[in-house]
Amino acid sequence: MRRLPVYLLIDTSGSMHGEPIESVKVGLESLISSLRQDPFALESVCLSIITFDKDVKQILPLTPIDELQLPDITTPESGPTHTGQALKMLCEKIDREVRKGSAEEKGDWRPLLFLMTDGKPSDSMLYKEMVGEIKKRPFGNIVACAAGPKAQTEPLRQLTDNVFSLDTLDSTAFKQFFKWVSDSINAGSRSMGTSESIELPAPPSEVNIII
């Protein structure tokens, strides 16, 4: 069966500790619950979550949405943001987990990537290098979200044209953002038969488009 792989990269660095990460968790829960109620997503979406702070962890390997249970997300109280390292892990996971079509097997749909950060890459050299690697992978679309006042949009714009920003790190902003992520995934899961990138639905008012 054809799957739509969706990768969520979530910043869990020290500055996300406390209310911000709790809001992200609530947002993720409603994201998953909304995907379960969409017939396209329920049968095709597979989700993976990679968190990054000083360590990078794939806390959820690529899992079909109907089988998925959200693992716990923890944040250290302080420390660097290894975004580059996270992209490196993402490339490895994509190469291993996403199926290419062949005579024996149907390929997956092109994967989607959503990256959320409230800061900037501490490992900027590796980040630059990995942006190049990401460009070689067959993503259907990449969306980057700069959350909160300290998030830098410049590095994200190297990664994708779809950069959005949230003014605050509170639950309302994250809720809107994840709602929009789920709308985008749903849009992706139904745009069957296209090789072009997936058209994103209009973001909610809390989400600012960076041009």
Next chain:
Amino acid sequence: MNRSQRLAARHNAATRQLREFASTFDRAADYVGIPHNERERFLAWTIQHLWNIHTEERMNKRLIIENEIKSLGVYLPNGTVRKPYSASFTLPADKVSEVRLEGIEETGLQMTQTSPGVFTVEGTPLSHGDFPLRLSFATVEGEPRSEMTIPVAFNPDPRSIWKDIRSSQHEEGLKPDMIAEYVMVEADSDGSPRKDIVAASIQGRSHAHEGRARDDYFAVEHYPDSDWYVLAVADGAGSARLSWRGSEIACDTIMEHCRECLKDNKLFEEAIAAFSQDQNTSLRSVLTTQVSDIIYKGAVKAHEAIGRAADDTPDAAMRDFATTLMFAICKKFPFGWFIASFWVGDGAMCIYNEKDGSIKLLGTPDEGEFSGQTRFLTMREIFHDKDIVKKRMRMGIVPDFTALFLMTDGVSDPMFETERNLKDANKWKEFTSLLKSGFPDDGIPGVDLSDDNKDAKDQLLEWLKFWSPGNHDDRTLVILY
């Protein structure tokens, strides 16, 4: 001794023991030198300390067991509403007792202990959603019950959440969301039956869910005078907004072109007859030129017709009409069936012969590394490909066949899944038996492909509604049999 005498005797013995203990304690206190007025406080202090140690040990024992249980990773897999659910987990029976799963009642499931330490959660989930169940159990006597959360989610039945909305194209009479056709060709003058065509096309669930038009299209015809059959199937790209028209223009252009070419084409039929006698290179090339005139030119015309439609439509480009196309022309001659075809895009076109179980795939589907990467008739580069004849065109003479199938990927994907299966004659046998049997479990009857069975068109329309997870594209199937 009666009962009261026995009780009195026991009471006396207990009193004696207490007195003995009190005097022992007094002697010990004297020995240590504890003043009489402080003895009670000292005793209370001692008991308090021992009690503290006792309760701490008890709590530690409980915590150790709790941690052990947590590290077991007790887990309940997610389920689906109205589908029987069963899952088990094991807890160490010597360490925990009075196990309960709080919140289970409202889900419609029950938990039972099937053997010591083995717990089974069974039943049929009533409603969908996330349920944070709490597993609680007793560990050490005197300690509070322990509790941990075990999340479980029940998914809605995917079949129950599809919406069925007619498209505006259907409402406005521009293109029906489903259509079926039967072309009955009556028996020959000598009474031998001639092949009929049955065809059906339906809007996929993914389109019906959003009230979007059917992108698939087919056109079929039999010319009574010349006895040629022409079959065409096209699948508009889901991402292209006018592809529902692209597929229509492609098929209709082919029909018009072939009608013209095959009307009274003596030269072509003579070339076929000559080729049937002697398949040497010069006769083959004469015929190939003729076939190209019909098949290749037809495809080019279809491409150009879409180009004109794009020019005539404001703010539209050719790629907005993106569509695949496959078509075949066939005729029965005394020496066998002549078949010529063209195919660009995915789907499948195949000659099936039940007698010897053989198949002949009329080309190869265009599929990329990732799903949804196919080739379209609307791409200019396919006509610039020097291998276009080899890749996309087929011609040949076969003695006879059971059926010629043309289908879009909405049918070939769920039925064959992979290109390898598409080339496997056994899979085609399975496919034809599914066509006959239908899907009894889902209440979908089969298609009766007997000669002149006009009901086959409605049967085929119903058959196309089969359920296959993840496969909800438009479905079109054309059968010449």
